[in-house]
Amino acid sequence: MKRVIGVDAGSTLTKLVYKEDGRMHYKKFLTNDHLFIRQLLKLDPVDSVVVTGGRADLWRDMKNVPLHEFDAVTLGTRELLKQEGNSLDEFILVNIGTGTSFFRVKKDEYERVLGSGIGGGMFMGLGRRLTGVTDFEDLAGLAEEGTRKNSDLLVGDIYREEEVGIAPHLTASNFGKPPSSAESPGDQLRSLTNMMAETMILLSMSIAPQTSKPFLVFVGNGVEGNAALQEDLGSFREWLEYTPLFPDKGGYAGALGAYIQGLNSQNGH
Numbered sequence: 001m002k003r004v005i006g007v008d009a010g011s012t013l014t015k016l017v018y019k020e021d022g023r024m025h026y027k028k029f030l031t032n033d034h035l036f037i038r039q040l041l042k043l044d045p046v047d048s049v050v051v052t053g054g055r056a057d058l059w060r061d062m063k064n065v066p067l068h069e070f071d072a073v074t075l076g077t078r079e080l081l082k083q084e085g086n087s088l089d090e091f092i093l094v095n096i097g098t099g100t101s102f103f104r105v106k107k108d109e110y111e112r113v114l115g116s117g118i119g120g121g122m123f124m125g126l127g128r129r130l131t132g133v134t135d136f137e138d139l140a141g142l143a144e145e146g147t148r149k150n151s152d153l154l155v156g157d158i159y160r161e162e163e164v165g166i167a168p169h170l171t172a173s174n175f176g177k178p179p180s181s182a183e184s185p186g187d188q189l190r191s192l193t194n195m196m197a198e199t200m201i202l203l204s205m206s207i208a209p210q211t212s213k214p215f216l217v218f219v220g221n222g223v224e225g226n227a228a229l230q231e232d233l234g235s236f237r238e239w240l241e242y243t244p245l246f247p248d249k250g251g252y253a254g255a256l257g258a259y260i261q262g263l264n265s266q267n268g269h
Contacts, residue, residue, distance in 0.1 A: 006259025009053040015255040050258040076257030080247035091215040096222035120222025131185040143228035146186030197232035213241045219250035
């Protein structure tokens with residue numbers, strides 16, 4: 001029986017979405033293991049393989065259907081939101097992979113407006129340099145346990161709130177405090193996730209509609225499984241009006257979009 005397989009080949013991870021034995025499968029592997037992935041899938045010549053992502057070239061020696069990664073991630077995100085009962089006509093999509101892309105999404109169209117090098121690659125690279133830890137899950141766990149008050153210089157460290165009217169826990173300077181024995185690796189990582197979140201929220205709000213409270217939808221492997229980053233991305237709602245959403249399986253948005261495109265092509269849409 002012909003299968004449809006969505007493949008999102010990123011610079012670090014390759015994500016797969018397909019249906020087998022009556023249920024959906026979501027899997028990810030290191031992109032360098034692309035030959036092993038093919039063996040694992042036991043691909044049949046009649047299978048429809050739709051490939052997207054920055055390393056889609058690794059799959060060009062086999063029969064596949066290419067799909068632009070921007071089309072894939074927006075299509076997949078719409079489906080993830082729909083599955084959770086959030087069929088939004090308009091939202092800002094923030095795809096946090098190795099880097100981060102910012103999209104303005106409307107009912108029948110989208111526009112990629114901005115891109116930033118602040119993303120999962122920065123969290124891994126700078127996190128490794130700060131702590132010596134190399135595993136993403138370990139870094140994310142340390143960040144969740146940390147507190148940035150031992151690394152960041154906060155507004156409250158400089159002013160009393162009544163003097164400036166700015167909340168004392170907001171950042172005056174990222175990593176602005178001198179190193180001390182009180183500062184742990186987790187504290188440094190929490191300062192890092194907060195710095196990333198501050199930048200992402202400001203960039204997102206700069207392209208959001210100014211007449212309403214926008215929905216900011218965060219997907220990608222850089223945010224999935226990183227509870228500290230998710231918490232920090234939602235921590236500015238007291239000063240900036242927005243609603244953050246983190247769809248389940250958001251790291252598979254691109255692969256899911258590729259899978260849906262394959263189904264649509266199979267059904268003649």
